[in-house]
Amino acid sequence: MDSQTFKDAAISSIDEITNYFDTIAERPVVSTVTPGYLRKLLPHSAPQEGEAWPLIQSDIESKIMPGLTHWQHPSFHAFFPCASSYPGILGELYSAALSGACFNWICSPAVTELETIVLDWLAKALGLPECFLSTGRTRGGGVIQGSASEAVLTAMVAAREKYLRETVPEGLGEREREDVLAGKRGRMVALGSSGAHSSTKKAAVILGLRFETIPVAAEDGYALTGEKLRGKLKELRERGLEPFYLTVTLGTTDVCAVDDFRGIAEVLEEDRxxxxxxxxxxxxWVHVDNAYAGAALVCSEVQEQTDIKVVEQFHSFDMNMHKWLLTNFDASCLFVRDRSWFVQALTINQAVYNNDASEGGLVTDYREWQIPLGRRFRSLKIWFVLRTYGIKGLQEYIRKGIKLGEEFADMLRSRKDMFEILTGPSFALVVFRMGGNSEEDCTMWTRSLCEKINTSRKMWVTPTVLDGKYAIRFMTGVRTTEKEHVERAFRSIVGYADEVMKDDALERFANESPREWEAEDMKMETESEDGD
Incomplete structure (x- = not known):
């Protein structure tokens, strides 16, 4: 493909992409294919001779699109958003063109320096304390990771090494030190609440460390409290174990709960x-996981509501711009209070990496802030998004999603005869279920409702279970979602709920035995005779 052919192909592709977004609402939200569909459509091996771009491009619509679930669809109400925007797409295009591994500053100085600058911009926009800026007194700063799970793993590695440095005595012989380290690692425990994302447990499994869950409860809004943490720390120390890491959350996966940051900070200070x-x-070490709801911190009212300045007492903070801040996947932004914690834990030197700028301590080498070595030019798309929308544009987008969630909750409240809100609205998420005469009815009806919604392909929601209660999560944060889509969704949900209740009534009637009918008839005859 020469430059002219590329230009023609790019123009055609951009036209197709813009048409995709313009008409996305006409597509079914969820893919309708069956497992293994694509293998039946593609050749068994790569072509021996190159193919023309028009032929390749035609396969996008005919073969790939049927197998896609459309996360940018206005009726996508499942999980959390996975953002996409035209500035983000352009950033990805330039990043692909300016390809490089870029693990050291010298590999492409602009890649490193732009990342440092735009993450400082982001930290200020989110209202983070000065200690998380690259220019702060603690020499903190930000780094772009692939996902929040990757950020949790990176933070836990740094936490482990920091804890070992602080607790293993110096002056030991090599063999004795290895024995002490092995024993210490066997007692170290990573913590997360029962509402925290599974990535904390997964990181502990990867690192061969213990993991313990701290239960959360409905009376606390499913948030981790200082008192619950105090009890778990006491229990672990009595068992001879050593807690070294805790994930706290702003916007938990199931219900978007916000943990009690101030209470947790106070308990940990008392413990220390x-x-x-x-x-x-x-x-x-306290890592703040804000993968989704952290985006809402661009709004000053959310900064106040969440008491975000308290995170100055914590160690690391992560949020995904690729969830709710209009930046294409992947753009997970991890901030640390002191960069040396990452550098000491993750630096492995080889002669091939040596250069004057790095050895002189004049620059940041992001290979020392992450698990992989190589990295892409991901800061470009963040730069494009921040400049195109501006902070005010991002605030408007977030506030719109939050308002739509509140309006959907009001719609549910208008039908209290049919629905019960379990949590929310919180950060454009409402968790609800169908009401019923018994817990068994509520669970059965809500499960059937969820199945009807999703099999319709007209919208997509995800289920959850809270204290044994089966519920439906409804999210309104997708960029293309407007009030008309939420109103249409509610009307459909009411219609499906009516069907569920009618289907159940018919099934119960059909399941009644003839003997039950005869017994009822005899009872009515007896009552009639007694009346005579």
């Missing part, structure tokens, strides 16, 4: 002082 009084060392 008590351990120091007894001669103990090593603090619990």
């Amino acid at each position: 002082k008590e351990r120091e009084r007894k001669g103990g060392r090593g603090e619990v």
Whole structure:
């Protein structure tokens, strides 16, 4: 493909992409294919001779589109958003053109320096404390990761190494030190609430460390509290274990709960002082997982509601611009209070990496802030998005999604005879279920409702279970979703709910035995005779 052919192909592709977004509402939300569909449509091996672009492009619509679930669809109400915008797409295009591994500053200085700058911009927009800026007094800063799960793993590696440095005595011989480290690792425990994302447990499994869950409850809004943490720390220390890491959450997966940051900080400070009084060392690293709802911090009212300044007492903070801030996947933005924690844990040197700028300590080398070595030019799309929309544009987008969630909740409240809101609206998420005469009815009807909604292909929702209660999550944060789509969704949900109740009534009637009918008839005859 020469430059002219590429230009022609690019123009044609851009036309197809813009048409896709312009007409996306006409497509079914969820793919209708069956497993293995694509293998039946594609050749068994790659072509021996190159093919013309028009032929390749035609396969997008005929073979790929049928197998896609459309996350940008206005009736996509499942999970959380996976953002896409034209500035983000352009950023990906330039990133692909300016391809490089870019693990050191010298590999492409602009790649490193733009990432540092735009993440400082983002930190300021989110209202983060100064300690998370690259220019802050603690020498913190941000780095772009692939996902929030990758960020959790990176933070836990740094937390483990920091805790070991603080608690393993110096001056040990090599073999003795290895024995002490092995014993220590066997007692170290990573913590997360029962509402936290599974990535914390997965990171602990990858690192061969223990993981313990701290239960959360409905009376606390499914948020982790300081008191619950205090109880778990006491229990673990009595068992001879050593908690070293905790994930707290702003916007949990199931219900978008916000953990009690201030209460947690106070308990951990008390714990640290008590351990120091007894001669103990090593603090619990706190990682703040804001993968989805962290985007809402661009709004000043959310900064106040969540008491975000308290995170100055924590160690790391991560949010995904690719969820709810109009930046294409992947753009998970991880901030750390002191960059040396990452550098000390993740630096492995080889002679091939040596250069004057790195060895002189003059630059940031992001290979020392992440698990992989190589990295893409991901900061371009963030730069494009921040400049195109501006902070005010991003605030308008977030507030629109939140308002739509509140309006959907009002619609549910208008039919209290049919629906019950379990949590929310919170950050454009409402969790609800069908009401019923018994818990069994509520569960059965809600499950059937969820199935009817999703099999319709007209919208997509996801289920969850809260304290044994089967429920439906309804999210309104997708860029293309407007009030008309939410109103249409509610009308459909009411219609499906009516069908569920009618189907259940018919099934119960059909399941009644002839003997039950005869017994009822005899009862009525007896009552009639007694009346005579």
